[in-house]
Amino acid sequence: MPVLYSTLCLCAYGLFSNLRPSEPFLTAYLMGPDxxxxxxxxxxxxxxxxxxxxxxxxxxxxLATDYLCYKPVLVLQAVSFVVTYVMLLKAHGLRAMQLLEFFFGLATASEVAYFSYIYNVVEPAHYRRVTAYCRSVTLFGSAAGSLTGQLLLTLAEVKLVHLVWATLASAVVAFVPPWFLPMPKRSLFFHKKPEGAIERQCDYTGALIEKVDNKVPLDNEDVSIASPATEETNTSCGLPDVLKMLLADFLHCYRRGPLLAWSLWWAVATCGYFQVLNYAQPLWENIRPSSDYDIYNGYVETLSTLMGAVAALLVGHLPVRWTVWGELVLCALSLLMAACVFVMVTLKSIWLCYGSYILFRATYMLLITVATYQVASSLDMQRYAMVFGVNTFVALLLQSLLTLVVVDSAGLGLDVFTQFYVYGGYFAVISTVFLFAGLCKLSMRRHAEQEVLSRSPVDTDST
Structure with a gap:
C-alpha cells in the first residue's frame, strides 16, 4: 500500500504538471493582443x-534536492509552476515576462526531484514498474495537453488566454499531490547509509535527463544506495565531502574513451535540440502568422511527442553493433537532423516545417536513448547520477553560449530564420566530427585485427 500510494501521488503530479494546453501556443500568445x-x-x-x-x-x-531529501524540492517545483502561469495571465511587460522565465527555469531545474524521489520509498522489486508508470504518465500528460489545447482552439474556438487559464488550473491541481507524499529519511550523498549497510540499486538518473524534452524511457540507470527496509541509521556528509566525491567520480569516469565519445554527442546534440525546440514556435509564427491563419502547433507537438516515444522504444530492436558502428550512425542521423532543420527554414512551407520538426524530434529521441544505454553500460552504479548530470550541465552551458552569441540582443541578435541556418550548420558540424571519429575507429580496429593475424602462426603443412 505505501508503494501504491506514493506511485499514485507521483503519477497524479506528473500528469497534471505536464498537462499544459497553452505551451504549443506560447509565442502566439506573447505576440498577440494579450x-x-x-x-x-x-x-x-x-x-x-x-x-x-x-x-x-x-x-x-x-545539491538541495539531495540535502533536503527530495520532497521539499517537489513542492518548490509545484509552486514555481503556479507562479509561472499566474504571471503569464496577470503580468505585463518585458521585465515581468523575463521574471516568469526565471521561475520556469527553476521549475525545470527542480525536475531532478521527481524520479529520484520514488526510489527512496519503494523496494527494488518495484523499480521497473514504478519507473514505467511515472515516465509514461508524464509523456501522456505532455501529449494530452498539446492535443487539448489544439482541440479547444480549433473546435471550440477559444481564445489563447483561455488556454493559459486551463494550464493554470492544471498546475493548481498538480500543487496538491506533493504535500501528501511521505518524507524520505535518507539520500544519495548528504544522508547516506552507514558503512556495511545493505545496498540497493536506485534509478536516480532519469530525473536529470527527463526535461531535456528528452522524456526518454530508459533502463539500466542504477545508483547504489541504502535500502529503507534495512536502514536504521544514516550518516551525514558535509558539502566539502560531497564535492570531493563528485570530483573523484568525474575524473574516474571521463577517462574512458567510449563514455567520453557518447557523452560528447549527448551534450552537443542536446544543446542544439533545445535551441530548435525553444525557437520553433517563432519560426512557425513567421511562416504562418497566427493572426492571419489557423495554426496547428498542438497537433504537431502531440504527434512529435508520441513519435519520439516510439523511436525510443525501437532502440532495443535495432540490429546495430553500437560499439563498432556507433560513431558512424551518430554521423548519419546527426546529418539527418541537420537536413530537417534546413528544410524547416529554407522551403518556408508550414507543412514541411511541421513534418521536419516531427522527424527531428523522433531522431533525437532515438539517439539520446542509445547514448544513455551506452553511457550506462560503461559506468559503475553509483556514478550514473553524476555523469548524466554533468552531461546535462555541459549541454546547458553550450546552449547558454549559443543563445548569448546567436539569439540574445546583447550578442548578434539574429532573426529567427538566420538562427535556424546556424542550428542546421551546427548539426552538420556534429555529423562531420563523428564521421572522422567513426572512420578513425574503424581504421584502428582494422589495423589491430591485421596485427593479430600477422602474429598468429600459419600452418602451411598438408597431411
Whole structure:
C-alpha cells in the first residue's frame, strides 16, 4: 500500500504538471493582443532567460534536492509552476515576462526531484514498474495537453488566454499531490547509509535527463544506495565531502574513451535540440502568422511527442553493433537532423516545417536513448547520477553560449530564420566530427585485427 500510494501521488503530479494546453501556443500568445510583445523581445530578450536560469540553478538545485531529501524540492517545483502561469495571465511587460522565465527555469531545474524521489520509498522489486508508470504518465500528460489545447482552439474556438487559464488550473491541481507524499529519511550523498549497510540499486538518473524534452524511457540507470527496509541509521556528509566525491567520480569516469565519445554527442546534440525546440514556435509564427491563419502547433507537438516515444522504444530492436558502428550512425542521423532543420527554414512551407520538426524530434529521441544505454553500460552504479548530470550541465552551458552569441540582443541578435541556418550548420558540424571519429575507429580496429593475424602462426603443412 505505501508503494501504491506514493506511485499514485507521483503519477497524479506528473500528469497534471505536464498537462499544459497553452505551451504549443506560447509565442502566439506573447505576440498577440494579450501581451503585445514584439518578436524581437520574445525571441532575443525573454526566451534566453529560461536557458540562463536553468543553467545557473541546475547544480544548486541538484545539491538541495539531495540535502533536503527530495520532497521539499517537489513542492518548490509545484509552486514555481503556479507562479509561472499566474504571471503569464496577470503580468505585463518585458521585465515581468523575463521574471516568469526565471521561475520556469527553476521549475525545470527542480525536475531532478521527481524520479529520484520514488526510489527512496519503494523496494527494488518495484523499480521497473514504478519507473514505467511515472515516465509514461508524464509523456501522456505532455501529449494530452498539446492535443487539448489544439482541440479547444480549433473546435471550440477559444481564445489563447483561455488556454493559459486551463494550464493554470492544471498546475493548481498538480500543487496538491506533493504535500501528501511521505518524507524520505535518507539520500544519495548528504544522508547516506552507514558503512556495511545493505545496498540497493536506485534509478536516480532519469530525473536529470527527463526535461531535456528528452522524456526518454530508459533502463539500466542504477545508483547504489541504502535500502529503507534495512536502514536504521544514516550518516551525514558535509558539502566539502560531497564535492570531493563528485570530483573523484568525474575524473574516474571521463577517462574512458567510449563514455567520453557518447557523452560528447549527448551534450552537443542536446544543446542544439533545445535551441530548435525553444525557437520553433517563432519560426512557425513567421511562416504562418497566427493572426492571419489557423495554426496547428498542438497537433504537431502531440504527434512529435508520441513519435519520439516510439523511436525510443525501437532502440532495443535495432540490429546495430553500437560499439563498432556507433560513431558512424551518430554521423548519419546527426546529418539527418541537420537536413530537417534546413528544410524547416529554407522551403518556408508550414507543412514541411511541421513534418521536419516531427522527424527531428523522433531522431533525437532515438539517439539520446542509445547514448544513455551506452553511457550506462560503461559506468559503475553509483556514478550514473553524476555523469548524466554533468552531461546535462555541459549541454546547458553550450546552449547558454549559443543563445548569448546567436539569439540574445546583447550578442548578434539574429532573426529567427538566420538562427535556424546556424542550428542546421551546427548539426552538420556534429555529423562531420563523428564521421572522422567513426572512420578513425574503424581504421584502428582494422589495423589491430591485421596485427593479430600477422602474429598468429600459419600452418602451411598438408597431411
Amino acid at each position: 501581451k503585445n510583445l514584439t518578436e524581437a523581445q520574445v525571441v532575443s530578450e525573454i526566451y534566453p532567460i529560461w536557458t540562463y536560469s536553468y543553467l545557473a540553478l541546475l547544480f544548486p538545485v541538484f
